[in-house]
């Protein structure tokens with residue numbers, strides 16, 4: 489995997505511990521498929537009948553925006569990624585397609601009934617959108633309809649009809665291929681280093697100073713983009729980064745899996761527990777157990793602690809496999825360590841900047857980026873199309889709804905930034921613990937039938 493200068497941290501980690509992505513690649517064998525468009529030398533468009541949209545970042549948001557813009561023949565769409573398409577958090581997620589991280593009730597309380605309800609409805613549409621895109625573009629991403637909750641007493645509850653699972657990397661590649669087929673130019677290993685706002689147009693600067701002229705910018709490159717591009721640094725003040733890691737097992741024998749997760753060994757739904765320290769994962773097509781827990785702002789979560797959480801969730805895994813056979817669950821170090829972008833509200837940061845408001849951004853998707861990123865990519869595309877054509881109705885779009893979410897400022901510089909984020913995590917944990925204790929007390933006090 490090629491990472492440029494700003495990604496050296498990640499590249500060091502990948503060398504020490506082969507990226508989790510490699511497991512997904514085993515499933516699809518597609519990592520070497522490069523996305524390169526026409527030679528990107530000095531791209532100053534001459535055909536002014538078409539507007540140029542430059543999308544920074546090939547994750548869920550950027551690729552969904554590209555795909556939805558590609559249907560509009562008045563737009564020329566270019567996606568630039570500093571590394572590989574899907575090489576950021578998007579390609580390394582657990583593949584659990586779910587709704588807003590904040591929770592429906594909390595969203596209503598935070599944003600008010602009117603706006604909150606719109607966001608809740610839109611986020612559910614995001615899940616439907618993922619399904620629709622998978623179907624429409626026949627994306628082979630192993631979509632599994634359903635979800636498993638592991639209760640605190642270990643009971644495994646399967647739910648269907650709502651949340652579902654996908655293999656994230658093939659999904660990303662599917663979006664990228666569909667966009668490319670529709671005429672979008674995708675460039676990998678092409679970091680954007682600068683952005684200049686000239687009012688009605690923008691200059692995007694690539695490494696070695698290559699400029700591209702653009703009418704619209706979609707800034708969807710997460711925290712690395714905010715660090716690399718000075719004009720976008722103000723966005724850092726409304727977001728923070730949390731480090732999360734996942735471990736991936738060696739492929740496990742079906743006989744072992746069936747003692748551990750009876751139904752899920754066959755269905756391979758994504759799963760999560762109900763504990764305060766959320767633990768989550770999924771089982772890939774080749775019986776690789778992908779598992780993560782806890783997040784931190786100050787340091788990478790410890791793979792050993794992650795493994796312990798896995799055993800806590802599935803005690804029989806420790807007994808039947810680990811202790812009895814003495815066999816390692818993970819015989820090669822396989823950890824995916826990533827930083828993901830959060831806001832303190834746990835709702836995404838969406839908006840416009842620049843003199844003409846033609847730099848559109850969507851960030852801070854947290855741990856629920858598959859549905860949200862896909863949805864916000866579409867929302868950004870709709871907004872760009874509305875802005876480009878004054879004759880279109882100026883009705884409120886999903887983009888405007890998310891842009892109306894109040895966001896708090898966070899310290900922009902270290903170490904205060906990480907300390908505040910770590911404090912925020914403690915706050916959410918304490919709030920979760922308090923709710924759990926309250927629930928228990930109510931349960932004990934309530935009269936039995």
Ligand SMILES: Cc1cc2nc3c(=O)[nH]c(=O)nc-3n(C[C@H](O)[C@H](O)[C@H](O)COP(=O)(O)OP(=O)(O)OC[C@H]3O[C@@H](n4cnc5c(N)ncnc54)[C@H](O)[C@@H]3O)c2cc1C
Pocket residue numbers: 544545546547548549550568569570571572573574575576577578579580581582583584585586678679680681708709710711712713714716717732733734780824826827828850851852853854855856857858859861
């Ligand atoms: C371990 C893990 C597990 C997760 N599990 C889930 C899950 O189960 N379900 C879920 O919904 N979400 C999950 N998430 C969260 C989800 O992956 C993110 O919310 C989502 O990927 C963010 O998408 P994005 O569109 O913001 O782009 P990102 O994935 O953040 O991608 C941004 C891209 O921009 C590129 N870029 C950055 N800077 C520049 C630049 N200067 N120039 C050009 N390109 C640039 C990067 O290379 C990268 O490819 C998980 C995340 C992790 C790390």
